[in-house]
Amino acid sequence: MNIDNNMPLDLAEILHRQSKVANGFFLQGGQEQLHRAHGAYSTIHTILMCNQLSLHRGERWWQKEFLICNMGIARVYDALGKTRMAESLLASSIKVSSIYGIRVLWVLIRVWA
Numbered sequence: 001m002n003i004d005n006n007m008p009l010d011l012a013e014i015l016h017r018q019s020k021v022a023n024g025f026f027l028q029g030g031q032e033q034l035h036r037a038h039g040a041y042s043t044i045h046t047i048l049m050c051n052q053l054s055l056h057r058g059e060r061w062w063q064k065e066f067l068i069c070n071m072g073i074a075r076v077y078d079a080l081g082k083t084r085m086a087e088s089l090l091a092s093s094i095k096v097s098s099i100y101g102i103r104v105l106w107v108l109i110r111v112w113a
Protein backbone atom coordinates (compact mmCIF):
# COMPACT_ATOMS: atom_id res chain seq x y z
CA MET A 1 0.00 0.00 0.00
CA ASN A 2 1.10 3.54 -0.63
CA ILE A 3 1.77 5.15 2.72
CA ASP A 4 0.72 8.59 1.48
CA ASN A 5 -2.86 7.81 0.57
CA ASN A 6 -3.49 4.09 1.10
CA MET A 7 -3.91 3.50 -2.63
CA PRO A 8 -2.62 0.11 -3.80
CA LEU A 9 0.76 0.71 -5.48
CA ASP A 10 -0.10 -1.06 -8.74
CA LEU A 11 -3.27 1.00 -9.11
CA ALA A 12 -1.40 4.19 -8.23
CA GLU A 13 1.17 3.47 -10.94
CA ILE A 14 -1.50 2.78 -13.56
CA LEU A 15 -3.39 5.98 -12.71
CA HIS A 16 -0.16 8.01 -12.67
CA ARG A 17 0.90 6.74 -16.10
CA GLN A 18 -2.54 7.31 -17.59
CA SER A 19 -2.67 10.83 -16.12
CA LYS A 20 0.68 11.63 -17.73
CA VAL A 21 -0.64 10.39 -21.08
CA ALA A 22 -3.83 12.46 -20.75
CA ASN A 23 -1.94 15.59 -19.73
CA GLY A 24 0.59 15.10 -22.53
CA PHE A 25 -2.15 14.96 -25.15
CA PHE A 26 -3.86 17.98 -23.60
CA LEU A 27 -0.69 20.07 -23.65
CA GLN A 28 -0.06 19.25 -27.32
CA GLY A 29 -3.33 20.95 -28.20
CA GLY A 30 -5.23 20.49 -31.42
CA GLN A 31 -8.59 18.86 -31.94
CA GLU A 32 -7.31 15.28 -32.38
CA GLN A 33 -5.00 15.46 -29.36
CA LEU A 34 -7.77 16.87 -27.18
CA HIS A 35 -10.00 13.95 -28.15
CA ARG A 36 -7.15 11.59 -27.23
CA ALA A 37 -6.80 13.37 -23.88
CA HIS A 38 -10.52 12.88 -23.31
CA GLY A 39 -10.10 9.18 -24.08
CA ALA A 40 -7.22 8.88 -21.63
CA TYR A 41 -9.22 10.62 -18.89
CA SER A 42 -12.17 8.34 -19.68
CA THR A 43 -9.88 5.36 -19.14
CA ILE A 44 -8.94 6.73 -15.71
CA HIS A 45 -12.64 7.22 -14.96
CA THR A 46 -13.36 3.60 -15.95
CA ILE A 47 -10.48 2.27 -13.83
CA LEU A 48 -11.75 4.19 -10.81
CA MET A 49 -15.34 3.06 -11.33
CA CYS A 50 -14.29 -0.59 -11.67
CA ASN A 51 -12.17 -0.42 -8.53
CA GLN A 52 -14.84 1.22 -6.41
CA LEU A 53 -16.57 -2.15 -6.23
CA SER A 54 -13.65 -3.71 -4.38
CA LEU A 55 -12.97 -0.69 -2.18
CA HIS A 56 -14.89 1.37 0.27
CA ARG A 57 -16.10 4.26 -1.86
CA GLY A 58 -15.56 6.55 1.10
CA GLU A 59 -11.77 6.19 0.94
CA ARG A 60 -10.32 9.65 0.49
CA TRP A 61 -7.73 8.67 -2.12
CA TRP A 62 -10.49 7.31 -4.36
CA GLN A 63 -12.56 10.47 -3.96
CA LYS A 64 -9.58 12.71 -4.69
CA GLU A 65 -8.54 10.77 -7.80
CA PHE A 66 -12.12 10.72 -9.07
CA LEU A 67 -12.41 14.48 -8.60
CA ILE A 68 -9.08 15.10 -10.35
CA CYS A 69 -10.22 12.92 -13.25
CA ASN A 70 -13.48 14.85 -13.58
CA MET A 71 -11.59 18.14 -13.48
CA GLY A 72 -9.31 16.89 -16.26
CA ILE A 73 -12.28 15.93 -18.41
CA ALA A 74 -13.83 19.36 -17.76
CA ARG A 75 -10.58 21.00 -18.84
CA VAL A 76 -10.70 19.07 -22.13
CA TYR A 77 -14.35 20.02 -22.68
CA ASP A 78 -13.46 23.66 -22.10
CA ALA A 79 -10.59 23.49 -24.60
CA LEU A 80 -12.93 21.89 -27.17
CA GLY A 81 -15.36 24.78 -26.73
CA LYS A 82 -17.93 22.69 -24.83
CA THR A 83 -18.06 25.17 -21.99
CA ARG A 84 -21.50 24.21 -20.71
CA MET A 85 -20.46 20.56 -20.39
CA ALA A 86 -17.30 21.64 -18.54
CA GLU A 87 -19.26 23.90 -16.20
CA SER A 88 -21.81 21.19 -15.47
CA LEU A 89 -19.13 18.61 -14.71
CA LEU A 90 -17.24 21.08 -12.51
CA ALA A 91 -20.38 22.05 -10.62
CA SER A 92 -21.29 18.45 -9.87
CA SER A 93 -17.68 17.60 -8.97
CA ILE A 94 -17.41 20.52 -6.57
CA LYS A 95 -20.75 19.64 -4.98
CA VAL A 96 -19.67 16.02 -4.44
CA SER A 97 -16.23 17.05 -3.20
CA SER A 98 -17.67 19.46 -0.66
CA ILE A 99 -19.91 16.69 0.66
CA TYR A 100 -16.83 14.54 1.29
CA GLY A 101 -14.73 17.41 2.61
CA ILE A 102 -12.07 17.36 -0.12
CA ARG A 103 -10.23 20.62 -0.66
CA VAL A 104 -11.51 21.75 -4.02
CA LEU A 105 -9.10 24.67 -4.36
CA TRP A 106 -6.09 22.36 -4.14
CA VAL A 107 -7.50 20.15 -6.89
CA LEU A 108 -8.32 23.11 -9.14
CA ILE A 109 -4.80 24.47 -8.73
CA ARG A 110 -3.29 21.06 -9.51
CA VAL A 111 -5.43 20.46 -12.60
CA TRP A 112 -5.36 23.94 -14.14
CA ALA A 113 -1.75 24.81 -13.26
